[in-house]
Amino acid sequence: MSKRKPYTREMKSDWWLKDLFYSKYMLREGSSILITLYSLILAWGVFRLSQGEVAFNAWMEALQSPLSIILHIVALIFALYHSITWFSLAPKALDLWIKGKRVDDKIIVTGHYVAFAVISLFCLVSILI
Amino acid sequence: MSQAINMTDEIIEIEILRYRPEQDEKPFPQVFEIPYTPDLSILEALQYIKDHLDSTISFRWSCRMAICGSCGLMVNGAPKLGCKAFLRDYYPKKVKLEALANFPIERDLVVVMDDFIKKLEEVKAYLIPEVKNKPLSDGPYQQTPEQLEKYRQFSMCINCGLCYSACPQYALDNKFIGPAALTLLARYNRDGRDAGTAERMKIVNQEEGVWGCTFVGYCSVVCPKGVDPAAAIQLLKVESSKDYLIGMFKPE
Numbered sequence: 001m002s003k004r005k006p007y008t009r010e011m012k013s014d015w016w017l018k019d020l021f022y023s024k025y026m027l028r029e030g031s032s033i034l035i036t037l038y039s040l041i042l043a044w045g046v047f048r049l050s051q052g053e054v055a056f057n058a059w060m061e062a063l064q065s066p067l068s069i070i071l072h073i074v075a076l077i078f079a080l081y082h083s084i085t086w087f088s089l090a091p092k093a094l095d096l097w098i099k100g101k102r103v104d105d106k107i108i109v110t111g112h113y114v115a116f117a118v119i120s121l122f123c124l125v126s127i128l129i
Numbered sequence: 130m131s132q133a134i135n136m137t138d139e140i141i142e143i144e145i146l147r148y149r150p151e152q153d154e155k156p157f158p159q160v161f162e163i164p165y166t167p168d169l170s171i172l173e174a175l176q177y178i179k180d181h182l183d184s185t186i187s188f189r190w191s192c193r194m195a196i197c198g199s200c201g202l203m204v205n206g207a208p209k210l211g212c213k214a215f216l217r218d219y220y221p222k223k224v225k226l227e228a229l230a231n232f233p234i235e236r237d238l239v240v241v242m243d244d245f246i247k248k249l250e251e252v253k254a255y256l257i258p259e260v261k262n263k264p265l266s267d268g269p270y271q272q273t274p275e276q277l278e279k280y281r282q283f284s285m286c287i288n289c290g291l292c293y294s295a296c297p298q299y300a301l302d303n304k305f306i307g308p309a310a311l312t313l314l315a316r317y318n319r320d321g322r323d324a325g326t327a328e329r330m331k332i333v334n335q336e337e338g339v340w341g342c343t344f345v346g347y348c349s350v351v352c353p354k355g356v357d358p359a360a361a362i363q364l365l366k367v368e369s370s371k372d373y374l375i376g377m378f379k380p381e
Contacts, residue, residue, distance in 0.1 A: 005150035006233035006241045011300050018206060022297065025345050089346060092360035093367060100275040 028085045031078035038075040087112040141165040141220050143174055146227040148234045156234060165220055172200050172211035188238040195353055198289030202238050203227040208294035208351045230294040245290050248306050252314040252332055257325025270322040280319035283312050283361050285354045292348035292358050298341055305341035308348035308358035315361035330372050339365045
């Protein structure tokens with residue numbers, strides 16, 4: 001008779017705390033929660049704008065509360081963390097070949113930062129004008 | 130060899146997660162103390178333990194030079210090849226060894242790899258030429274260095290299974306085809322001599338195919354052969370998306 005009895009180890013719910021790599025991955029994915037919150041607040045603002053000036057000003061007022069400012073700073077940190085980690089992974093999802101050679105990872109990453117800077121600048125300038 | 134090892138006074142502790150199916154309900158840790166030398170690999174440390182301290186300890190190995198892919202195990206929680214990890218990188222701390230994560234333990238450091246092997250078999254990892262039964266007299270299928278470069282790194286896999294141990298998605302749901310098998314699939318899809326892409330895309334497009342991957346990326350970090358499974362899978366996701374879009378406009 002076979003004495004085989006393969007043992008399956010259970011995956012504990014804190015698996016992502018056991019290795020820094022997994023923790024960073026969860027932070028990257030978890031950033032979506034704060035970015036969702038930020039988007040909802042922004043969408044709420046658009047809704048308040050449709051209700052008239054008084055409603056919109058009340059929303060603007062609420063944004064200046066300490067809680068709102070903290071939330072937005074945390075959301076910004078997470079958004080930046082997500083962007084930076086995503087840019088560093090971007091070369092894995094791009095298959096660019098020029099003259100029979102694969103385009104260097106550094107060029108792809110730098111390209112992302114340049115695009116990021118140009119688009120951010122464009123948004124800021126268009127708000128000011 | 131073992132006599133030379135005994136010359137040293139320094140001792141290192143090796144903790145091994147033991148599991149003997151005929152007598153144990155569940156795995157348990159056992160600590161061994163062995164003489165430390167900086168050039169000793171984890172695999173050699175295991176061989177020392179088996180030769181001198183406890184002959185019942187079980188582990189797999191063959192080539193001792195990181196090409197057979199047999200000696201994968203968890204070293205302090207990270208998947209490594211026993212022959213390619215060295216005590217000097219852990220000394221004087223204790224080294225904790227455990228069977229490769231995400232696979233069932235057969236005995237001690239030996240895992241059941243059947244599921245991984247089955248997946249390797251499923252991905253049609255062979256050339257499917259466009260012209261069937263090409264006569265031998267026509268000569269071999271030729272290829273330029275550039276065509277080779279498109280898939281070369283994805284062909285370096287030694288099937289050690291370290292990437293499956295590094296993949297939480299495979300751990301959560303082992304229906305996911307997983308890093309090495311998808312990389313091997315990409316290797317053939319990217320081969321200029323192959324015409325089997327359409328057949329393999331059916332495997333790629335499934336939920337258990339590339340879309341089971343959430344781009345954790347640890348597979349590419351632990352690979353002992355410098356293969357980049359995360360990249361292979363992300364590139365396949367691009368192909369899968371293209372396949373989907375084209376399929377929307379093309380009547381069956």
